[in-house]
Amino acid sequence: MVFRIASSPYTHNQRQTSRIMLLVVIAALPGIAAQTWFFGWGTLFQIVLAAITALVAEAIVLRLRKQSVASHLQDYSALLTGLLLAVSIPPLAPW
Numbered sequence: 899m900v901f902r903i904a905s906s907p908y909t910h911n912q913r914q915t916s917r918i919m920l921l922v923v924i925a926a927l928p929g930i931a932a933q934t935w936f937f938g939w940g941t942l943f944q945i946v947l948a949a950i951t952a953l954v955a956e957a958i959v960l961r962l963r964k965q966s967v968a969s970h971l972q973d974y975s976a977l978l979t980g981l982l983l984a985v986s987i988p989p990l991a992p993w
Contacts (some may be wrong), residue, residue, distance in 0.1 A: 919974035926981060933985060938990035945981055952980030 932940045954974040960967045 899981060902970035914973075915975070916973040919978045923974065923978055926985070930981075933989075937989040940986070944987065944989060944991065945984040949977050949980035952976040952983070985988065 930941065930945065953971060953976045957967050957971060960970050
């Protein structure tokens with residue numbers, strides 16, 4: 899019996915990273931709406947502030963590493979990171 903050695907991933911999918919990240923952001927919208935309903939408008943302020951901070955921080959790091967900023971920011975990973983950070987901290991947390 900001959901074993902074939904292959905690297906992961908073993909499943910192949912045609913979805914791009916940007917599409918998956920965008921779907922996760924869209925899936926988080928009902929939870930964000932509920933959090934805004936229960937805890938107030940501070941939640942939306944947190945999300946906007948955290949998303950902008952994550953995007954700017956990633957752009958700065960990409961420039962320091964001399965990589966293209968536009969191609970990396972278009973995968974929405976920084977946006978998703980900011981969104982998840984914002985919903986995990988208390989509304990109106992002191993920045």
